[in-house]
Amino acid sequence: MMKSASGLKVRTKEYRQKGYWGDASLADFWAMSVLCAPDKTAVVDNHGQSFTYRQADHRAGQIASYLQEKGIGSGDFVSFQLPGWLSFSLFISPA
Numbered sequence: 001m002m003k004s005a006s007g008l009k010v011r012t013k014e015y016r017q018k019g020y021w022g023d024a025s026l027a028d029f030w031a032m033s034v035l036c037a038p039d040k041t042a043v044v045d046n047h048g049q050s051f052t053y054r055q056a057d058h059r060a061g062q063i064a065s066y067l068q069e070k071g072i073g074s075g076d077f078v079s080f081q082l083p084g085w086l087s088f089s090l091f092i093s094p095a
Contacts, residue, residue, distance in 0.1 A: 030057070045086040 015021040024032075033042070038054035051059065072078060 043086060047086075049086045051086060 012021065033040075034053045034057045039052050041050050042053040042056045044050040067078065
C-alpha cells in the first residue's frame with residue numbers, strides 16, 4: 001500500500017501514461033451513457049423498480065433544479081437520509 005503523496009503522484013503519472021486514467025469525470029461518463037444508451041437500464045432497486053439512463057438523468061435534473069431553487073449551489077453540503085430505494089441513486093446524481 002502506497003502511503004506517501006509522492007508515491008501517489010508517481011502512480012497517477014504511471015496510470016495516465018498507460019492510458020488507465022484520463023481527464024473524464026464521473027459526470028462525463030454519465031453524460032456519455034445517457035447519450036449512447038438512453039433506453040438501457042441504469043439502476044434497479046431491491047423492489048424491482050428501475051430507470052433507464054434517460055429517465056434517471058431527467059429525474060436527477062429535476063432534483064438539481066429544485067436544490068438550486070432553494071439556494072443550494074456548487075460546494076454546498078447537503079445531508080439526507082433515504083431508504084435503499086431507487087430514489088437514493090437519483091438523489092445523489094446531481095452531486
